[in-house]
Amino acid sequence: MSILIIAELRDGELRNATLPAITAGKQLAELAGTDCDVLALGKGAQGVADQLKGLGAANVLWSEADAVADYTAEGYAQAVAGLVGDKGYTAVLTPATTTGKDFMPRLAGLLDAGMVSDVIGFEKGDDGIVYIRPMYAGNALARVVVDTPVHVLTVRETAFDAAEAGGGASAVAEAAVAVDPASLNAKFVEYQLTASERPELTEAKVVVSVGRGVKDAEGLKVVEELVDLLGAAMGASRAVVDEGMVPNDLQVGQTGKIVAPDLYIACGISGAIQHVAGMKDAKVIVAINKDEEAPIFEVADYGLVDDLFKAVPKLIEKVKAVRA
C-alpha cells in the first residue's frame, strides 16, 4: 500500500482540517508498513507545501497548474486520479470536510475504487486494513474492508490529533497534473464565501449553538451577543436552519458539520441524536435548557435548567464582570 493525503486549501492558505488527516495518513502508513505523501493543489500550493514539510510525509507534492488553480470537484478528481495512476498510490485520503465530501466520491468513481467515508480509525485484519467508521449518527461502528486495488477515504478530523512538526524530513516537488478542461463539463466561475467576522465553525475553539428554544430572530440576537463576547463561532440545530433563521452552513450534526471545540454551549437545543452526533466530541459541553428532561443534559458536562432568555444575559454580565 502507498498512501496519498490531499491537503485542503482555501484562498491559498492551508486549512487546519488537513493536519488531523496527515495524522490519519501516518497511522494508516504505519499499519501498512509504508510511507505517505501529501499533495497540495491550487493557488498558493507551493507556499503551503513549505508548511507541510516535516509533518511526517515522505514527499510533499504541489501544483498550481491553471486547471487546479481554483477548486472544482471535477478538476481535482481528474488531477488526483492521474497522479494515483502515475505514482501507483493505493490509498488516497482527505478530511471529511465539505470539500472532501464533494470531490472524493468523484475520484472514487474515476478510479473505480471502493470508498469509505468518515473514517475514525484503522485496524489490521485478516483481509487487509479494516476501516472503522460511525453509522446511525454514531450509535454503531462499522468495520469495513475495501477489496478494490485503490482505496478512497475521507477521515473525520475530530478523531485524529493534528500532525505536528518533527515528523522527519520531507522532499518537496512540483507534481505534474494532467487535466483536460474540455472533458470536465464544469468550470470555476467565482467563489462566494459567507462574509463573517466570526471564526469558522469547524476551526473555532468555542462554539455557541442555538436551537428552537431561541424562537425567532429577536431571540437569536440574545445568544449572538454571547457568541461575539466569547469570540466564538455560531452553530445551530437543524430546526433553526430549517426555519430559515440561520444559513445551513451553521448546522451542527449528522447532516451538518462535525465539531470538536474546547467549549460547546448549547442554548435551547433538545439534544436529538442527530445533533449530538456532531458535537459530542467537544472537550467541555454546556447546555442551557428549560426542560430538565432534555436529552442534551446526558452529554453535557455542565447543565443549566433555566430559560435561556434569563440565563444567557446573566452569563453575558458575568463574563463582562470577570473580564473587567
Ligand SMILES: Cc1cc2nc3c(=O)[nH]c(=O)nc-3n(C[C@H](O)[C@H](O)[C@H](O)COP(=O)(O)OP(=O)(O)OC[C@H]3O[C@@H](n4cnc5c(N)ncnc54)[C@H](O)[C@@H]3O)c2cc1C
Ligand atoms: C436524517 C436526519 C438528520 C438530521 N440531522 C440533523 C443535524 O445534522 N443536526 C441537527 O441539529 N438536527 C438534525 N436532525 C433533526 C433532529 O432530529 C432534531 O429534530 C433537531 O436537532 C431538533 O432541534 P432543536 O433541538 O433545536 O429543537 P427541539 O427538539 O424542538 O428542542 C428545542 C429545545 O429548546 C428548549 N427550549 C425552548 N424554549 C426554551 C427557552 N426559553 N430556554 C431554554 N430552553 C428552551 C426545549 O426545552 C427543547 O428542549 C436530523 C433529523 C433526521 C431525521
